[in-house]
Amino acid sequence: MNDSSSYHIPVMGNEVVQWLVTDPYGLYADFTVGGGGHSKLILKQLRETGRLCGIDRDPEAIAEARRTLPDRNELWNIRFSEAESKLFSRFGATFSGVLLDLGVSSHQLDAEARGFSYRSDGPLDFRMSQESGETAAQLLARLSELELKEIFKTLGEDPQAGRIARAVVKARSETTIETTGQLADVIRKSVSATAQKSLPRVFQALRMVVNHELEELSSGLTVAWKFLKPTGRLVVLTYHSLEDRPVKQFMQALVQPPQTFSPLPTAPSPRPQGKYPIRGPLLPTPQEIAENPRSRSAKFRVIEKLV
Template sequence: MKTLNETAFHLPVLLRQVAEFLLTDVDGTYIDFTVGGGGHSKLICEKLGKSGRLIGCDRDAEALVQARSVLSDRVRLVQSRFSDIRGALKEIAAGTVTGILMDLGVSSHHLDDPSRGFSHRTAGALDLRMDQSTGEKAAELLARLSLPDLTDLITMYGEDPQARRIARAIVKEREQSPLATTEALAKVITKSVPATANKSLARVFQALRIAVNDELGELEKGLEAGWDLLKPQGRLAVISYHSLEDRIVKNFMREKAAPTSAAFEPFPTEHIATGRIISRKPITPDEEEIERNPRARSAKLRVIEKLG
């Protein structure tokens, strides 16, 4: 695999803020659930004391190769998706973790590499899998979904008001020939909704990526796994980039920080908060960072501390 420099692979977002809010003990144990190109992990590692530990995880084998090229040997790397991470780290980190980072953004490498199929701006195979060794490709998903299911997918994960029109165009086109490339899909979308093509292209590709990788289901499992791995006073920091994932993160943290008894319970019991939200409002990039890295514009960092 080709190794890139860390900036080319992915420019880390909110780097200084992550270090500020996550690093509470330089001799603690930290896990980067989304190590990617190693940008955040590199800074965390540089700030650790002699007894500090850092574990980097990613579901993408290419990301781990890149991370290995920029991180010191003291960093342990593990290939795992969120739903498997509890088992993968149980023996080495359960209940002892000081801080966990989850950066939910798609890396610049994924967007810029045509062979991965993440962007409508580059011609390549319609893949969109984070882990190319397993799972269904986006082209295969498009080929089998019914019109109602495809409409629902674009509506729920892409939040596009013209989902049905786009879905009809896709179904009609695939009857003539398979939609196997990003270029072919982009052409169908642009033709079906020319007035809103740019927005719809981004929305449909987002919807397919979320579905192919089960991103929202994986996120929910990852949040719970991370919470279980944290020790008391440990912190969970999550960077989200769109409303669907941010809503999940926000609700998770609110529930941990101030859970309430359900109104339908016949005998409501008092639920004790197990977390403390560190920043009531999400932390966002300043104008200088956005100018340097436009892809950071929609980033939101939320941090919660586990009580004990």
């Protein structure tokens, strides 16, 4: 274990290092630096000129990474969607590897004041950066029953979405829903038999909306790919199907570009821009899952940019 393991234990660290770091003198980007767990493992593989640029939207994560990573590496408190405008003119397509380890860190989940978890009672916040944006409490107070149902259904994939949305609207007409404990109680009462399944689903759905996670993911993949030099690799770790699906589709379209119809029989087919160094997703070993249960749903995907 490394010294930031209490902040977050890096998932599939051996696989990240093995498939991401192909040039020990290269430049690498960790787009989700968190507590710096993966960054530290990457840095261990680098030689003299090898450098790392870390980004995270959470100022607390950047503060932790500044405390634990060597000074010669750059750390930026920005979102994926800001990376191109803030960093492309500085670096261009020079990265040998970019890592995206999606979702929230254990530190974010465990900090009660951040209000991410239904297991503890904290303010209903869910923002990865508490400096801006609407909180989950504000969202729950503002959205209509139909909008809430749609969110619980599409981003939580909860079959009880309608019932829970109705219960939220009824509860908020009696009192403001301000804490994770209050929301958890509303869910438990509305779907008592299946609450253990609905709790993580509804919390995940709200977190995704509050942080615009799918929009951010789409920007993150596009800009990460743009930053890579030819032969550079993009590694993405996902934790549920709603984030894994777009990653898989993004990579597949680069490996096998969709054929466009052309009236000219001689028109060239679009060229692949990437290849898979390994087929299909890698999964954590049973031993890793036993040691770090939060790794259990991880899927690891990697693609290499063609010359």
